[in-house]
Amino acid sequence: MTPSNSSVLFDLDGTLIDTAPDFHRVINLLLREEDRAPVSYDFLRTYVSNGARAMVAAAFNLAEDDQKFDKLHQRMLTLYLDNLNQDSKLFEGIAPCLNWLQEQAIPWGIVTNKPEIYTRPLLHSLGLDKTASTVICPDHVTHRKPHPEALFKACQEIDREPRACIYVGDHIRDIEAGKRANMLTIAAGYGYLNANEDPKTWQADYLINSSANLLPLLESLYRDTPQT
Template sequence: MENKPESVLFDLDGTLIDTAPDFHWVINQLLQEEHRDIVSYDFLRKYVSNGARAMVEASFGYSEGETEFKRLHQRMLEIYLSHLDVDSKLFPGLDNCLIWLEKHNIAWGVVTNKPELYTTPVMQGLNLFERADSIICPDHVTERKPHPESLHLACKQIGCSAENSVYVGDHIRDIEAGRRAGMTTVAATYGYLGENEDPSTWLADHYISSATELQPLLQSLYNI
């Protein structure tokens, strides 16, 4: 392989940043407003990577087409906007990894299906916004992941090739997008895996069960 990758790109929720604690608080706040029983952290964590709609559906039992669903979904987003980065944080080990990437002049960025309205404040709140070389949200593209458009746009912004870039994600859509873009893919199995999900079926190039494993993996792959 090359001496070093041109870029390392991350999915956001469940890969770069552990946002589940804030989502758990938000969902339980909404459940309490609706005089419902709260849900456990372990229950909700399984749905975070699939977004707000999935969390509302799982927690309230309404499907997306039902009348109450739209109201609850909108209210959840309102609550979340005021509670974006209270308890959210980088997964352990990734702060050192980002510093290491920057030290070696390896670009890094975020490619997420999370809208810019929520992504930007979270990144700013953790002092990551100015450090990232590219942050791509669904607002910036026509097609969301698993389509590779957002990954190609990130590479264009950075000025690097997809073929010598790495994409790290915790969902099959991330790995599919990375593969379709021609990137080296890393499946983050420490992320928000759903029930009965088997990451081995994602066909990622590499797997890490802890965020602390990413830097050693990159060092070994690229002989850095």
């Protein structure tokens, strides 16, 4: 694995960008509309990586097959589209990491289960749409992660072999997708872990507990990995 033949791919929410503050705001807006008590940030954060449906179900203590659920879910998505980037930001240390990748001519990209309608405006607001070499959303593939299809598509777009690439994610499905694509995997232990979840059990190749540790790890990997 060398800069000339490799790439680093990222999951989005909980790995590259800290979107939990905006999801927390939106969920509490929805709860207020329904005359319900707000939920705490710490409570909601553990559900963010499981998606909008999981957040609505948890906040309202409601099963997804409840007759009220679909209306609440759709309203939540509308509110989120209107509040995509009030407080969302790159995790600490990620901006220097992306800058370093560009300096090394290592293309980086995003492979996410977040639909394109939300992903593209968010990336644009943070100035990432012009620097990411590939952005793969569920709209672009048949199967979502943990299926590796999206990772394979990202590699095709940037002309890289999956075995020479790295995938970074904060959910077990990210690590499973990366391993199934034969990529080196890095578990983002700083991300939106479910309650009582231990990322050590995901069996990623590497585990980092702080986003600030990603750049030193990448520097070490590219320095120490034998050239192929």
